[in-house]
Amino acid sequence: MRSSRPEVTEFDRVKERPGGRNARVRQAVVGAVLRILQEQGYGSLSHRSVAALAGVDSATVYRRWPTRPRLVADMLIDLSDTFVPVPNTGSIERDFLTYLESITAMLDDPGMTKLTQALFVASIEGDEAVSDVLGEFWRGRFSRSYVMLERAVQRGELPPLLDQDAVVEALVAPAWFRAFVSRLPNNEAFRRRCVGNALVMARNELCVSEFRRVPGEVDC
Amino acid sequence: MRSSRPEVTEFDRVKERPGGRNARVRQAVVGAVLRILQEQGYGSLSHRSVAALAGVDSATVYRRWPTRPRLVADMLIDLSDTFVPVPNTGSIERDFLTYLESITAMLDDPGMTKLTQALFVASIEGDEAVSDVLGEFWRGRFSRSYVMLERAVQRGELPPLLDQDAVVEALVAPAWFRAFVSRLPNNEAFRRRCVGNALVMARNELCVSEFRRVPGEVDC
DNA sequence: TTCTTAATGCAACATATATCGCATTAAGGA
DNA sequence: TCCTTAATGCGATATATGTTGCATTAAGAA
Numbered sequence: 497m498r499s500s501r502p503e504v505t506e507f508d509r510v511k512e513r514p515g516g517r518n519a520r521v522r523q524a525v526v527g528a529v530l531r532i533l534q535e536q537g538y539g540s541l542s543h544r545s546v547a548a549l550a551g552v553d554s555a556t557v558y559r560r561w562p563t564r565p566r567l568v569a570d571m572l573i574d575l576s577d578t579f580v581p582v583p584n585t586g587s588i589e590r591d592f593l594t595y596l597e598s599i600t601a602m603l604d605d606p607g608m609t610k611l612t613q614a615l616f617v618a619s620i621e622g623d624e625a626v627s628d629v630l631g632e633f634w635r636g637r638f639s640r641s642y643v644m645l646e647r648a649v650q651r652g653e654l655p656p657l658l659d660q661d662a663v664v665e666a667l668v669a670p671a672w673f674r675a676f677v678s679r680l681p682n683n684e685a686f687r688r689r690c691v692g693n694a695l696v697m698a699r700n701e702l703c704v705s706e707f708r709r710v711p712g713e714v715d716c
Numbered sequence: 717m718r719s720s721r722p723e724v725t726e727f728d729r730v731k732e733r734p735g736g737r738n739a740r741v742r743q744a745v746v747g748a749v750l751r752i753l754q755e756q757g758y759g760s761l762s763h764r765s766v767a768a769l770a771g772v773d774s775a776t777v778y779r780r781w782p783t784r785p786r787l788v789a790d791m792l793i794d795l796s797d798t799f800v801p802v803p804n805t806g807s808i809e810r811d812f813l814t815y816l817e818s819i820t821a822m823l824d825d826p827g828m829t830k831l832t833q834a835l836f837v838a839s840i841e842g843d844e845a846v847s848d849v850l851g852e853f854w855r856g857r858f859s860r861s862y863v864m865l866e867r868a869v870q871r872g873e874l875p876p877l878l879d880q881d882a883v884v885e886a887l888v889a890p891a892w893f894r895a896f897v898s899r900l901p902n903n904e905a906f907r908r909r910c911v912g913n914a915l916v917m918a919r920n921e922l923c924v925s926e927f928r929r930v931p932g933e934v935d936c
Numbered sequence: 937t938t939c940t941t942a943a944t945g946c947a948a949c950a951t952a953t954a955t956c957g958c959a960t961t962a963a964g965g966a
Numbered sequence: 967t968c969c970t971t972a973a974t975g976c977g978a979t980a981t982a983t984g985t986t987g988c989a990t991t992a993a994g995a996a
Contacts, residue, residue, distance in 0.1 A: 516993050517943070539841055542983075553945045558984065560943095613840040616896065620833040621759055631899030638898060661900060662890075662909055669893035670885040676836065677892060678858065679851030680881060689882055693917050700916065736963050737973070762953075773975045778954065780973095 522570075524550035525557060529571040534607040538614035541567065565622025568614055569629040579608060582641050588648035588698075592667055592691040595641060599668050600682050603675040616676070638664050645698070654698050662701070667694035742790075744770035745777060749791040754827040758834035761787065785842025788834055789849040799828065802861050808868035808918075812887055812911040815861060819888050820902050823895045836896070858884050865918070874918050882921070887914035 528549035532541050541564055547554035561567045579602050583594040602608045619630040641664055648654040657663060670690050674680045748769035752761050761784055767774035781787045799822050803814040822828045839850040861884055868874040877883060890910050894900045 517991090518993085521944085544983080554983095555946080555985080556944060562984095617837050617840055619896070620837055627899065631897075634898050635900070659909070661898075662906075662913075665890040665893055665898075666886070666913055669889040670882075672893055672897060673885055673889035676839070676896070677851075677854050678881075678885075679847065680855070686882075689879070693882075693886055693913070696916055696920065697913050737961090738963080741974080764953080774953095775955085775976080776974055782954095 521550075521552055521556065522560075524552060525561070525567070526571045526574050529567050530575070530611075533568070533571075533611050533614045535610075537610040538564075538568075538617045541614070543567075563622065563626075565618040565626040568618035569622065569626045572615070572629060572633050575633075579637065580641075582644055584644075584647065586651075588644065588651075588653045589691065589695065591644045591648070592694055593687065595644065596667055596671065596687050596690055600671050600675075600687065603671065603682070638668070648698075655701070657698060658701055663694055663698045666697045667691065741770075741772055741776065742780075744772060745781070745787070746791045746794050749787050750795070750831075753788070753791075753831050753834045755830075757830040758784075758788075758837045761834070763787075783842065785838040785846040788838035789842065789846045792835070792849065792853050795853075799857065800861075802864055804864070804867065806871075808864065808871075808873045809911065809915065811864045811868070812914055813907065815864065816887055816891065816907050816910055820891050820895075820907065823891065823902070858888070868918075875921070877918060878921055883914055883918045886917045887911065 525546055528546045529541065532545055532549065543557045543561070543564075544554050546567060547557045550557075557567075561570060580595070580598045583591045583598075585591050585594060603612065615630055615633075619627045622630075638661075642660045645654065645657055645660050645663060649656055667690055670686075671682060674682050674686070680686075745766055748766045749761065752765055752769065763774050763777045763781070763784075766787060767777045770777075777787075781790060800815070800818045803811045803818075805811050805814060823832065835850055835853075839847045842850075858881075862880045865874065865877055865880050865883060869876055887910055890906075891902060894902050894906075900906075
């Protein structure tokens with residue numbers, strides 16, 4: 497079954513007008529979305545509220561961003577600055593601890609908490625395209641931290657790493673888990689334990705990932 | 717400033733009627749919430765849809781559960797059966813792997829995915845009381861898995877553990893992180909790596925958590 | 937400048953969500 | 967059994983959320 501839409505040649509495509517008013521409206525809307533999310537949270541994000549803050553008509557917002565998750569996803573594309581700076585202290589232990597402290601500070605900051613929660617909800621409520629955008633966003637954030645690992649390898653603090661995701665996940669995943677799932681407290685002892693775990697993992701990566709082949713030697 | 721509500725004695729408290737119709741309505745509503753969440757997801761959960769499926773009036777649902785997150789939280793209180801069985805294979809390595817496979821299977825199952833996502837959204841959109849209920853729910857789920865650790869300690873596979881949360885988090889937090897944040901693929905190699913990491917951590921817990929006091933001996 | 941037309945603003949409209957008053961129902965006690 | 971009254975069902979109402987038609991505006995090309 498083919499669509500009932502009449503066939504069109506490529507020349508029939510809509511002429512887009514990316515410059516001028518088009519871009520101005522997008523900038524205003526996207527900025528309004530960010531402000532509303534940080535100051536009030538996802539529950540206060542509506543096409544109406546965004547339109548009012550951006551100074552455009554709500555019908556315009558509806559036409560270009562049919563759902564709330566798309567508003568969030570499009571806002572995110574412009575959010576190029578990082579939330580979390582990647583430290584460079586000269587020691588991988590201190591780098592890890594500083595980085596994790598920044599992550600947990602971000603997860604505790606009210607504005608960032610609201611924004612992060614909004615990304616979660618948008619990712620869940622949105623369609624496949626939206627969750628792809630958000631997943632790509634987070635992967636980009638965390639891949640920036642790989643430079644910490646590379647510097648440590650160059651300094652000889654760590655062996656060459658096979659899987660950088662694995663080490664960064666060991667460092668930060670428990671903090672996210674506590675913030676959003678178990679809601680256990682996120683204190684200094686907890687962060688030190690995560691740092692120690694990530695370090696052990698990075699130093700014994702081969703052994704850890706293939707533990708089943710050398711069952712007696714798991715702890716290296 | 718005191719409330720304008722007239723003072724009341726304890727005897728004036730509302731007489732509750734927990735049995736009979738009261739309980740019947742609650743059971744019908746809570747069951748409807750669970751069905752809607754598993755079959756359609758949080759986006760389809762409305763007081764109207766719940767009322768229709770439960771066979772009660774929507775005003776009744778509004779009166780007893782003013783918000784959607786409260787519907788979810790109250791449903792959860794009745795959900796006493798575990799999502800994830802705790803294995804007992806006789807080997808902590810196999811226990812860990814089986815348990816993590818169950819977790820990831822749960823995170824992949826469509827019905828459970830919708831339900832879990834709904835818990836997330838409800839926790840974010842709801843008030844403090846709701847997120848407390850959901851946090852308590854998850855902590856209860858994961859504390860059931862401590863028995864795996866205790867059996868391993870009794871068998872002599874693991875040393876006595878100081879912090880069971882830490883080990884379980886090392887095992888499961890990366891899977892949650894991938895499912896909801898980075899959306900990286902969740903394959904066999906990944907799960908084995910998580911198991912190996914949790915094992916190393918459990919076997920070197922003291923060393924890991926206090927790495928800063930013995931910097932040269934971090935890898936034990 | 938003038939012309940074409942995509943995009944906007946505006947208003948009317950439709951539907952969904954939430955609240956309230958009131959008559960009716962039924963649980964639990966006398 | 968009858969009585970009291972908390973809880974429900976029903977309808978009216980208010981507000982929020984989306985959609986559509988159309989005249990107007992302004993970007994980009996001639």
